[in-house]
Every structure is written in C-alpha cells, then in structure tokens.
Amino acid sequence: MQLIVTAISKDYGPVAAVRQVSFQINSGDIFALLGPNGAGKSSIIRMLVGMTRPDSGSILVSHQDQHYDHVPRRLLGYLPEDRGLYPDKSIEKNLLYLAQLHGLSKQHALKEMAHWLDVFELTDRRQEDLKQLSKGNQQKVQLIAAVLHQPALVILDEPFSGLDPINQEKVVTFLKALKARGMTVILSAHQMAMVEKLADRMLLMAQGKAILSGTLADIQQQAGPQRQIHISCAGPVTAEQLRQWLPELDIELLTANRFVLRLSAEQSVSATLKRLVNELELTQVEMQSADLHQLYLMAMAEHQLREQA
C-alpha cells in the first residue's frame, strides 16, 4: 500500500491543527510521525483513517491498483491515541469480538490470536478480564487487536506510551515482524531511540507544520552537517569553564568531566581541538554525528526561534 499526502490542512475552529503538510509512504515501509504534543500527528492520523476530511490538500491511498481518499477499513489496523477495550471482558472475548467485526471466522481469529498472544507472552492470561491486566499488558492486547486481521496498513498512535523499556523493545520486535509480513506501518511516537531503530522514513512536525522529513540520513542532511565531539578530561572542569573558552559552541555535560560539543558546518574541528588542548588535559576524544533525539531537539529549538522571529 502506498500513500501520497499532498499539502493537507485541517482547522478545528480557530486552531490550525495541520498546515500544508506533504509526505509519501511506500509500501512495506515503517513511517514515523514525530513531534511534541499538539504538533498535529493525531490529526493527520484521523484524516488518513477517514474520521475527518482535510480542509484542503489531498490524500491518495493506492493498493493493488485501487485508489482511495482515505485508508479503507478492511485494509486498516488502527491503534488510536484515545484507546481502550472492554475492561469487564476477557482478553479472548475482546480480541474475538474485534476480529469477527473485521470479518475473520472464529477459527481463523483464534489461530491468529494464539500466535500474537504467544509473541507478547499473554497466552496463559487469555481468559482473564482486561481490568485484571497491567496498563502495559492492556496496551499489548490493543496492539494485537490492531493486527489480528492482517491489514495492509497498520496505524499506531503512540504505541510505546505506558510501556517499560523491556516492553518497548518487545513492541520494536513486534513492529519488525509486521514489516516482515509485508505490512506498511505508520506510527507516532516520542521515543526517538525506538524510532531510530525502526523507521524507514519519518516526518518531524511542530505546530501543525512539517519541519523535516525523509530517512534518518535525509533528516541529518536537512538539519545541517552537525558534528559532535565527545571529550573526557583528566582534571575537574565545569561546563561553564568550557563555555567561557568556547563561547560559540553548544556544550552539554554528560557525566563528570565528560562533555559533548556540537559544531556547526562553519566551525572547524581542528581549531576547536587545538584550543581545548591548550586549556585542558584530554584523556579521550570521539567524533559522532547527531542522533535522532538531538536532531529532534535542535529542529524544535530552531523552529521555535523562527516562529518567534
């Protein structure tokens, strides 16, 4: 399934939720929508699902030579941001109900259910009421509910929220399994480390606008050739001291006597290192490119400055 979104906008009364956003999702890709709360990610998802229509722009969904203006229900697996199931019913009853609504036979649904319950280690608890499960386990049941019918496209609005790191890793494995089955996945998340591991392409949003988009390499390119120098010093040094010596750099204290220095394209690595060697006894120097978390923060800060200007 391929999605081409062209310049969509959506207003809720006086609030511009989405402004002229365009992106493309290729079949079998994992696509991540990133941005702070209120950036417009859920609004885009609701337009893709067909719950709301864009005020302007277009959505083109193509699947097996058929074209639609939103994702058809039979091809969609959806985990909404506002989610919940029936707490006084068992895992099995909840999943069976949703699977049958998707058109699966009871036998087929039970088979698929057994597979996914095994993946999430919930097989022994299938007869328990949902209210007896932890929030994390309820989340896993909802993820299963979204994919039981093997949809062509899975949209997951914040699938990592409420999960501990171990379960977040399980969701990463789950998403990779979906990709391996040929499903296209759209997810929104705040957990950049997870997204970095998973997403083929991503869209960074702020205040309804697209800030950066593409693969991780594309985004690193768009954000500028950011470089980072990780340094460790022998003696006690504070970040304030470093900032006095190198006022033009972005400096962050990592641990005691360990810092990260961020350089823009114009700033010279060798000149910076020379100045540092004059002032400090360096025990370790390491060059790194910015990760998604840093790129995200930088992009947001830059966006904020632009908006203020």
Add this chain to the structure above:
Amino acid sequence: MISRQSIIVAKWEFLRFFKWKQQLISYLLMMAVMAAVALWSFFTDESRKVYRIAVPAEFSISNTEQFQFQRPTIALEEQLAQLKDGESWHGVVTVSPATAAEPGVVLHTLAAKKWQQQLETELNNYFRQQYATELQLTPAQLTRLQQPLALEYVYLDEDFKGKDTPEKMIALGVLILLFIGLSTAFGQVLLSITGEKQQRVTEQLYAIVTPQQWMDGKVLGHSLSAMKAMVTSALVMLLVFIVVSVVVRDNGVNLSWVNWGVLAWLVPFALLGVLLSACFMGAIAASIDDPNTSGKGAVMMITWLPMLFTYLVIDSPTGTAMTILSWLPLTSFAAMPVKMAMVELPWWQPALSLLLLVAALWWMRRLAGRIFLRGMQMYGKEPGWGQIVGWALSNKAE
C-alpha cells in the same frame, strides 16, 4: 438492510447485559417476596378474627361471624378503661349525645383498623332496619330502597367494542410491557454508549465498522434486551394468571377471551416501538460526552411519554387525541394497539400507521448514526441542541 457487522455488535451488546444467573435469582427473589406477602396477609387477615363490641343495652343488633355484640351493665368510663387495657372489648359503641348536630353513634377504639369498616356496615344495616321499622316499611320496600340503579350502556357506534373488554386489558398489559421494555433499554443504551465513549473504545471501533453499522447493532442489541424483558414479564404475568385461575379460584385455564387477531397486530407495533425508542435513546446517548456532567440523559425519558399520553386518553378511544396519537409515528406504537383493542378499525388504518412508523424508524436510525459520527468528530466537546437539530435536518451521511 442490517449488515453482518451490525448483527455481531447486536449479539455482543445483548450478551453483555444478559446475565441469566442473576436474572434467575431475581425472579426467584421476586417469587419469594410475593409468597412472603401472601403469607403475611394470610396470617394478619383481620376478617378471620372475632371482635367483641360493647353496645348500649337498648341495641337489638344481632351477632355476626365477625362481631359479638355485648351489652355491659357497667358505666361507660369503666368500659373505656377496660377497652384501654385490652381485656374485654375491641370497641365500645355509644349513642351520640342529644346535643350533637345529627343523631348517630360514637365508636371508641384504640386505633384505626381495617375491621372497623365492616363494623360500620353492620351498624349501618342495623340502623336502616330500625328506621324502616319506625317508618313502618316492609322488608321488600326496604330492599328496594337499598338496591342500586341498574344502568345499562348502549353504544350506538357499532365499531366501539365496549368499555371494559378483555381487549382493553390486553392493551393495558401491552402498555405496561412497553414501559418495562423501554425502562430496560433506557439504562442499557445510556450505559453502553456513554460507557464505550469513556472506555475509549469508539475510535478503535470506528476503524472497523461504520458509525451506522455500530449504531444499528447497538439499537438492535438493546431492543432485543428490551424484548426479552417484555417477554419474561409477560410470561410472569401469564404464570400469575394460571396460578390464580387454577390454585386460588379452582378453575381451569381459560384463554377464550383472548382476541388473537388484535394480539397479532400488537406484536409488530410493540417491536417497532421499541426499536424506534432505542434509536432515539441511542441518538441522545451518542451526543453525551460525560453522563456525570451532561443533562441530556433525562431527555431519553421522552420515550415513556407515548404510553403516558395513551393511558390518559384510554377511555376515549374514538376521541381526537387518541386519533392523533394513533397516527403520529412517535406515539402510534403505544396508541394504535390500544385503539384497535377498543374500536373496530378497517385494516388499512393500522397498516398505514405501521408504515409511517417504519419510515420514522428509518429516519431515526440514520439520525442516530449521524449524531454518533459528528459527536465523535468533536473530540470531547458535547454538541449543543442547535447542532443536533441541524444534523437531524441535514441528510448528509458519513
């Protein structure tokens, strides 16, 4: 017309509230309470006791099965003292003082009791007899005077079946059953729709079924629950009738008074009425975001009004009010069966009324689906009445 998904939703909703164990226990409890009430009234039946009543010496009133009249020779004060002690008498009768406005008697007792009504009747009979003797009336003349007027009603409208026919009893029974059914649906629809919104299931369901399929399923499921409540209540009523006929009256079960033709019309009207009311309730519930803060829940009780209005005009089945109620699709499900039970109508009248009811049901179900969709798109903001009316008038579907 009804999709497979709607039927799955309907089954889910019906079974969600179908707790057969609890229902069986509640029926057993109800029967236990009824048995306890019957036993209590048997053991406290005042009519089976014998009461001693002190009367003035000049009273020639005869004893009955329930009352023994005694003529004590002691002073009244002493009689009343003994009455207070509860030793000798249950009541003391004296003649009104000569200064009283009208001649009569005074009954002294400890407190008001049911048997005193029977005593009043006995005293009345005794005094009538006394006056008849004074006026030199013969027993036949006295009997004639006491006999009520034989008033016979002759209705010239050939279509009017009569005032207190068995059909009217059936129609009243249907009104009661409708009330039971709609009360059941009221609670369930409100709980189910607003509960699902609060449990945040609706958006997930939206991705699977259309709002109309979802609403159809809800309406059907809760209408089935309402019908189940009506059928079980009807069976309980029938059981009571059989018990009363066989055990209490020692007769066989006689159902020859049932007009099966009228009954056959009552069923579709009742079914469509329940469906229409459930659609209305669904539409209102779909517009409620939080039942704890919304005042819209009470509006769902409007569905009880057709039964109330029909009951108010039940004794004028050919009147204008009943005619309007029996044609208006929002009230016809309650009024037309009652009218049919009491007045002979040409077949096309109930048929046309039924057709209008089906049309209203179709419109109401579409409206309920529309309100659910639009309400969901407002994300936690409750629609106002103006918006709801706007959606009702527009014909825009999903």
